[in-house]
Amino acid sequence: MNTLKFTANENDGKLWQVSNEQIRHQLCRVNELHNGQMKAFEINTGSVNTSVLLIRQDNKFYAYANKCCHYKLPLSKGVLINNRLRCFAHGACYRVDTGDIEDHPGHGNLPKYEVEIVDDEVVLIAKKEDLEKLERIKIPEDFEIEPKPIVAIIGAGAGGFTCADMLRQNGFRGRIVLLTREGTLPYDRVQLSKQPSKKPQDLLLRDQSYYKKTKIELLCDSEVTNINWITKNITYKQLGNQLKSTPYDYLVLATGLRPRKLPSSLLGHDLRNIFYMRSLDDADKLVNKVKSPDINNIVIIGDSFIALELCGWLTTGLNEKKNISVVMRSKVPMLRIFGERIGHAIQKIHESNGAKFYSQATVTEITGHHNVVKFVELGTGESVPCDLVLVAIGSDLCTELYENSPIEMTDDGFVKINERLETSVDHVLAVGDICKYPLRVFNLEDINCQHWQMACSTGHQAADTILRYYLGQTKAGVRSLKTDFYTTPIYWTTQNNKxxxxxxxxxxxxxxxxxxxxxxxxxxxxxxxxxxxxxxxxxxxxxxxxxxxxxxxxxxxxxxxxxxxxxxxxxxxxxxxxxxxEQSHLNHTTAIVNSHITDEYIQEFGDKQNRPALRGDLYMNYGTPQSGPQATCLPIGVGLSYDELTLLSCDVHRNSQNVRLFDIQTGRLKHTITGNQQMKFHRPSAVMSNARNNILIVERDYIYITEPDGRLVQTIGHRSIKQLYGIALFRDRYLLTIDSKATDNQTAENSRLLLFDPSSGQLVFEKPIVINRESEDILKEQNINHIQGKILPETTSKPRFLAVHNDNIYIADLGRSLIYGTSVRNQFEYSCTTVFGGQGRASGEMNDPSGLVIDSGGNIISADSKNDRLQIFSSNGEYKTTLKLNERIKRPSGICTNRAGTQFYVSCYLAGCVRAFNISY
Known part of the structure; x- marks a missing residue:
């Protein structure tokens, strides 16, 4: 029996073995699931009924509980990209290789199970008690804390709680003091406006046993009154106005928002039966009052998320009918969030449920009887009857503690923080709604996005920042921690319970x-x-x-x-x-969209002198290594099939002229695609795969698209083409290549970029590649010229390889030993943005640069052909490092990587094979 163990699983197949403690369950055959795919399997035994999610990635299987830790919805309906699994509904995101939460909302990690490969069958192995768990908390049973350091967190909302939670689960062993002015355990605040009648115990983020197990010191009913920034001491007031204090080594400000009150200048602002919504106590009071038989007319002032969600609950979530009116200053509800058309549609939904809207209206007075609200008077002269007024007109920042302090604030009153969530005071961080931060996913500065997920994500980043200090910058445990805040804002709203x-x-x-x-x-x-x-x-x-x-x-x-x-x-x-x-994965030689290990390395170590080497350890040769005049294989282009099960290699030896397909795991030659009457092979130089596992082959005059077995699907070409080199996917739609001999006189300056639409086969764009001495001088003046070595004449130019990152195209000029960075904007407006390299052997120089790969951070990995090395440059051409390989790569040509960015495949032209390296540091 052949057995191979992994840590992942799933299946709806046979039950092999059940014991009191463990089950073995056959899920599927190995080939039923390809890389990048997942499937849910129902496990139904006499004692266990659950759903398990099986994921295959990088030829490994992973098995997890199929329920998101947030609201327990099926993850099998979610989005799987590289090492990230995102829930379809609310966007919680988990690492595929560990099951740990990567982004929020939600807290907790996925329960993870073991799998084995037994005679080509995927078998789940799990304890029954683990299959019954809804989440996994990474706290050992014998957990003990240390007296120092102390992290104090002011505020136990989404940001504050998440910071405490992620600190403890990711290895922090010091004290964590979590202070909240509320009298309850931290809870899911966003549910208050959607389901205000929900039981408080059903809203808790964690029960009391969690705080006992993690030894997080949760101080409820504790209002911070003073922070001594010099002595690092917090004073807080508890019930009975008893003053206490606690020291801190790290301080996290998470004080959040409070509901904006009606102005004191408004007549009637202090009448009874005026309600606001922020806390569990607010929700409890509102629900009890709304259910009173004497409450028939309810007026909501405002058109915020809270206003409209409560409107939906009041019109569709009560047993008894109420008269609901919404008074708002805007033309339609949520105008500043969704725009007029969607706002108008939202209004019609609520109107169909009985709500009445007063648009572009201002409240001039609230009149009452016996000190209880009776009418809301509008600037239009209308009087809206009311027995209860619900005010939802926005929020104010709770930042009084930081006024006149060393904490730098923005002009509009937010706490200013950097990418690591650090304030202007050492070891003081801020999270959540009170701060402005960079939103790097869109390259924006000073953004404030007041949503639950963003508060959680800032709390997570603050924890990672503190952990980096605590664990030390060089320990291996730091590697999984985020260096800088990086997330996509995501939120949801429910308008009428449906x-x-x-x-x-x-x-x-x-x-x-x-x-x-x-x-x-x-x-x-x-x-x-x-x-x-x-x-x-x-x-x-x-x-x-x-x-x-x-x-x-x-x-x-x-x-x-x-x-x-x-x-x-x-x-x-x-x-x-x-x-x-899917198509962002099409061209593994040019567009890497995962969190690439080279990007992680550069982010972590930058230009530090005492950094570890970025290593490449040989683990496979594809083809028989050979050299000299007896060589029968000269590989150039290299790529991977979409499912990453097959290596694609272009062989330009005069006796071969073919594309070879190798089994990625065994190195065995599976198939060879050769020329025929339909496909003329003179020098197949580049290859890639698409999401259908078609193979795209760049030949001298054409791009051929074939089935994996070599059957021709489509031929793309143009009568003016003379000599094609390189291939990449551009804008997730077009095929990009180089015509290196564009005119009859065949001067290198007339090489051009070509874009083809593969759906029609039409040439949609062509642009000369003109990087002459004049262009280089202009770039030098703009400080974007990183040429280190000798500049060769323009007449030696030989553009051969290319790579794409977003709208940036990088071209390797083998003849001049340069790499050009270009940018294409809007409707194919083309410009040169950088040039780097230059002939030589020193770091940053190159000699016949060939294959290119772009990682997730936009860094460029270049095969330096005649120097037999792989160099890494930043997106603007600044030299970063050289990979330390344990096996020589003789004349490296094409290069590609798997989606995880952990394995590099290098065509070794003079070794007659493709060499695969595991990348690590």
Whole structure:
């Protein structure tokens, strides 16, 4: 029996063995699930009934509970991209290799199970008690804390609680003091406006046993009155006005918001039966009062999320009918969030349930009888009868503690923080609604996004920042911690217990929107919000998991262009956006969208002198290594099949001229694609795969698209083509290549970039590659010229390889030993942005640069052909490091990597084989 163990699992197949403590359950055959795929399996025994999610990634299997830790919805309906699994509904995100929570909302990690491969069958092995768990908390049973350091967190909302939770689960062993002015355990605040009658115990983020187990010192009914920034001491007041204090080594400010009150200048602002919504206590008082038989007329002032969600609850969630009126200053509800068209549709939904709206109205007075509200008077002269007034007109910052302090504030009163959530005071961080931070996913500065997920995510980052101090910058445990705050905003709103809108991204201009779907009837739509020609946010209803898919598109810094979604051919549906995500994986030689290990290395160590080497350890040769005149194989282009089960290698030896397909695990030659009457092979130089596992082969005059067995599907070409080199996917749609001999005189200066539309085979764009001495001088003046070595004449130019990152195209000029960085904007407006390299052997110099790979951070990995090495440069061409390989690569040519970024495949031209390396540091 052949047995191979992993730590992941899932299946709906045979039950092999059950004991009192463990089950073995056959899920499926190995080949039933390809890399990048997942499937749910129901496990039904006499004592266990559960759903298990099996994921295959990088030829490994992982098995987890199939319920998201947030609201227990099935993860099998979610979005799987590289090492990230995102819930389809609310956007919680988990690491595939560990099951740990990667982004929020939600808390806790996925229960993880073991799998074995037994005679080509995937078998789940799990304890019954683990299969019954809904989440996994990483706290050992014998956990003990240390007296120092002390982290004090002021505020136990989403940001404060998440910071405490992630600190403890990721290895912090010092004291954690969590202070809250409320008298309850931390809870899910967003449910208060959606389901205010929900039982408090059902809203808790954790029960009391969690705080006991983790030894987090939760201090309820504790209001901080003073912070001594010099002595690092907090004074707080508890019940009975008893003053206490606690020292701290690290301080996290998470004081959040309070409801904005009616102005004291408004007559009637202090009458009875005026309610606000922020806390469990607020919800309890509101629910009890609303159910009173003497409450018939309810007026909501405001059109915020809280206002409209409570309107939905009042009109559809009560047993008794109430008269609900909404008074708002805007033309339609949520105008500044979703725009006028969607706001109008939301209003009609509430009106159909009996609510009445007073638009563009101001409240001039609230009149009462016996000190109880009776009428809301409007500036229009109308009087709206009321027995209860619910005020939801926004929130104010709870930042009084930081006024006149060393903490730097923005002009509009927010706490200013950097990418690590650090304030202007050492070891003081801020999270959640009170601060402004960089939103790197869109390269924005000083953003404040007041949503639950963003508060959780800032708390997570603050914990990672503190852990880096605590664990030390060089320990291995730091590697999984985020260096800088990086997330995609995502939130949701429920309007009438049935109608849900899910939103991902960020925009300040909700009117610049393209909407597809039905707003008036079924309320099934997709809204794309456009900024500078690109989609930067999406709102959708009934198109799951679209918002989560686009959140991942944004996270991986892929662009969706306005023209991609405004024409009929690019229908804004789930299917289209799935293609966008899939196609971002099409060209593994040029576009890496996962968290790449080279990017992690550069982020962690930068230009530090005492950094470890970035290593490559040989683990496989594809083809028989050979050299000298007896060599029968000269590999150039290299790629991976979409399922990452097959290595693709172009052989340009005069006696071969073919594309070889190798089994990725065994190195065995599976198949060879050779020329025939339909496909003329003279020098197949580049290869890639698409999401259908078709193979795209660049030949001298054509691009051939074939089935894996070599059957021709499509031929793409143009009568003016002379010599093609390189291939990449551009804008998730077009095929990009180089015509290196564009005119009859065959001067190198006339080489050009070509873009083909593979759906039609048409040439849609061509642009000369003109990087002459004049262009280089201009770049030098702009301080974006990073040429280190000798500059060779323009007449020696030989553009051969290329790579793409977003709208940036990098071209390796083998003849001049240079790499050009270019940018294509809008409707193919083309410009050169950087040039680097230059002939030589020193670091940053190169000699015949060839294959290129771009990692998730935009860093460039270049095969330096005649120097037999792989170098890494930043996106602007600054030299970073050279990979330390334990096996020589003789004349490296093409290069590609797996999606996880952990394995590099290098065509070794003079060794006659492709060498695969595991990358680590």
């Amino acid at each position: 109608t849900t809108i899910r939103y991902a991204g960020y925009t300040r201009d909700p009117e610049n929107v393209i909407i597809h779907g039905d707003l008036e009837g079924e309320f099934k739509f997709v809204a794309y919000y456009i900024v500078d020609g690109y989609v930067r946010a999406v709102a959708q209803s009934k198109y799951e998991p679209l918002s989560s898919e686009i959140a991942e598109v944004f996270f991986h810094r892929r662009n969706i262009r306005k023209e991609d979604i405004e024409h009929d051919i690019w229908q804004p549906t789930k299917d289209y956006l799935s293609i966008v995500v």
